[in-house]
Amino acid sequence: MHHPEKIKEITIINDFGGEDKMKRLSYLIYIICLMVLISGCGKATNAGEDKDTLVIATNPSFNGFPEILEFIKPKLKEEGIDLKIEYVNDIIQPNELVHDKSVDANAFQHIPYMEAYNKQHGTNLVAAIKVLAWPSGLYSKRYKDIKDVPDGATISIPQDPSNNGRALDFLAKHGFIKLKEGVGLQATKKDIIENKRNFKIIELDQGMSAKSLDDVDLAFILGGYQTAVGLHLKDALLAEDSSSEFIGVITTRPDNQNDEKIQKLKKVLHTPEVKKFIEETFHGDIIPVFE
CATH class of the missing domain: 3.40.190.10 (Periplasmic binding protein-like II)
Structure with a gap:
């Protein structure tokens, strides 16, 4: 035999339990959304705002720059700069990342390519440091x-x-x-x-x-x-011979080319140690363009 009063009592308890669950779920969703918003705001920060960190985008397919950047990491650390390398797998993103200030600079292209990119995309990226040549x-x-x-x-x-x-x-x-x-x-x-x-x-x-x-x-x-x-x-x-116009450069924005971090990068790159590293590592496939 059923007891309507008890059934009603159980139903009310369950209803309140369901409502409580909904409140907790809503609160959880709110917290998640807030965390995503905060995370998004963090990513919007310009790379150059951290005075001790230099972020450089490069392409792992381009022999030379990735290896050289890894080689100079400890040398830059001695100069008080923490080098972070961001790898991308195409030849468009590195320039986009520099232009929108997601990274401080990139290392993958030669000067004529940079100039052609600027013309095509209406940007004004600049060659901050000449590093190497890849004879084709x-x-x-x-x-x-x-x-x-x-x-x-x-x-x-x-x-x-x-x-x-x-x-x-x-x-x-x-x-x-x-x-x-x-x-x-x-x-x-x-x-x-x-x-x-x-x-x-x-x-x-x-x-x-x-x-x-x-x-x-x-x-x-x-x-x-x-x-x-x-x-x-x-x-x-x-x-091609060593007189090629296609010199690989560190590329950045005009407002950033005289930045202290870029100048310290140039100081570290243009050293006998880096020149020797290029010559011994790449056996003539890549040529340093500095003394």
């Missing part, structure tokens, strides 16, 4: 001598504007093609006015040039990428 060259798995390359051969080159012009200018200087007068490093395929040997020029993402060696006769590979496929500058059929 023409590589092949099919031919041992440039004289053996036949008419109609396929040649892969990078497609990004600065390195595209660099590769075409290189090909023109070595007689593969002829370009419109004066275009120089600004050249595009549209500027080719003579290709007597009917070379087929294929444009690829710069990181794919080395990987294309199995499918093309020649590949213009940017310095630093060839080691990813087990090659070195000495393996190139033709290569």
